[in-house]
Amino acid sequence: MASGGVGYYRTPSLVSVWATAPFLHNNALGKYNEDPSVEGRIDAYNDAMEKLLWSDKREGIISRTTQKSTLALSQRGIIKIPVPKGMPVNLLANINPREAVTDLNLVNLFKDLKPEGGLKGKLGRVLLRANKSPDFIEDKGHTFGSELSDEDKRALIEFVKTF
Numbered sequence: 001m002a003s004g005g006v007g008y009y010r011t012p013s014l015v016s017v018w019a020t021a022p023f024l025h026n027n028a029l030g031k032y033n034e035d036p037s038v039e040g041r042i043d044a045y046n047d048a049m050e051k052l053l054w055s056d057k058r059e060g061i062i063s064r065t066t067q068k069s070t071l072a073l074s075q076r077g078i079i080k081i082p083v084p085k086g087m088p089v090n091l092l093a094n095i096n097p098r099e100a101v102t103d104l105n106l107v108n109l110f111k112d113l114k115p116e117g118g119l120k121g122k123l124g125r126v127l128l129r130a131n132k133s134p135d136f137i138e139d140k141g142h143t144f145g146s147e148l149s150d151e152d153k154r155a156l157i158e159f160v161k162t163f
């Protein structure tokens, strides 16, 4: 029984993993081809396995907001946090907003901020400091197997199809 942390993932086994690409808990590794046929699943599996074992083939995905918006927080009244277009979603999603409002005095900070100025300014710095997981690349984790020879990687991709 795990204890003491804020939470944990339960990693699935690799049984039938040929059928369930894209990979990882956030489905960020490998293409999503919207094709549930056997051929489609194998195609997605091959793509995900290539990206798993040759990490230079990964896309470096960062989810970003697609338009200027506002995040409303209720904290002794409503606080409106202006969210610029292009902001990494996890810059906001990985903070505890209530904690950040108290600890970092975000209320005052956000009053003065002009987020249109970009994330290199104070807003970016403050949110980064409050971030619980300040790594926004979503297909970066898991490089086990990347040291194998190309031949071994190809053999492994075929072998795991039999799981």
Ligand code: HEM
Binding pocket: 009, 011, 012, 014, 017, 020, 022, 023, 024, 025, 026, 052, 141, 142, 144, 145, 156
């Ligand atoms: C060559 C060796 C390995 C291969 C081929 C391999 C393959 C895979 C695959 C295909 C997945 C994706 C599963 C899915 O999304 O359903 C996965 C996930 C995972 N593997 Fe491995 N793995 C290897 C070694 C390791 C090792 C040595 C560890 C730990 C020490 C490990 C830990 C994990 C964890 C924690 C995940 C889940 C990650 C996530 O969901 O974000 N793997 N592995």
